[in-house]
Amino acid sequence: FYGQWLSEDIPALLSGKTPPSVLETAVTTNPVHVLDLAFLLPALIITAVLLWRGRPLGALLAVPLLIFSMLISMGILAIFLVSGSKGLPTSLAVEIFIAGISVASLVLSIVTLRDVTELNGANT
Numbered sequence: 001f002y003g004q005w006l007s008e009d010i011p012a013l014l015s016g017k018t019p020p021s022v023l024e025t026a027v028t029t030n031p032v033h034v035l036d037l038a039f040l041l042p043a044l045i046i047t048a049v050l051l052w053r054g055r056p057l058g059a060l061l062a063v064p065l066l067i068f069s070m071l072i073s074m075g076i077l078a079i080f081l082v083s084g085s086k087g088l089p090t091s092l093a094v095e096i097f098i099a100g101i102s103v104a105s106l107v108l109s110i111v112t113l114r115d116v117t118e119l120n121g122a123n124t
Helices: 002-015 020-025 032-053 056-085 094-123
Strands: none
Touching: 002 032, 032 056, 056 094
16 A cells, blocks of 8 residues: 555655545545654554564564554445445445455465464463
């Protein structure tokens, strides 16, 4: 999502114009961009690097972030459902992509928790 958000934010910054998503929502900033760019995406990247390097902190952070990702994805899908029921346009491709993120996050959470449980049982 970094690319998607920055492709809107950087041109707006360079041109001095307000990004379209801000104009559509009538707020001073896009809160989704702020939260994703400032907190969620850096946390996911840092956790991925920690996991890649085999650091225990990566495993500790992975499950909460996966569960958070699943819950956010389900919230986005609910927004699409409500929007569609009100006759607003939605994108099936985006809905499928977001559903995939939700399912993948759930599956990875379960697998990770199962591995932690098995490791804990082996150590006792």
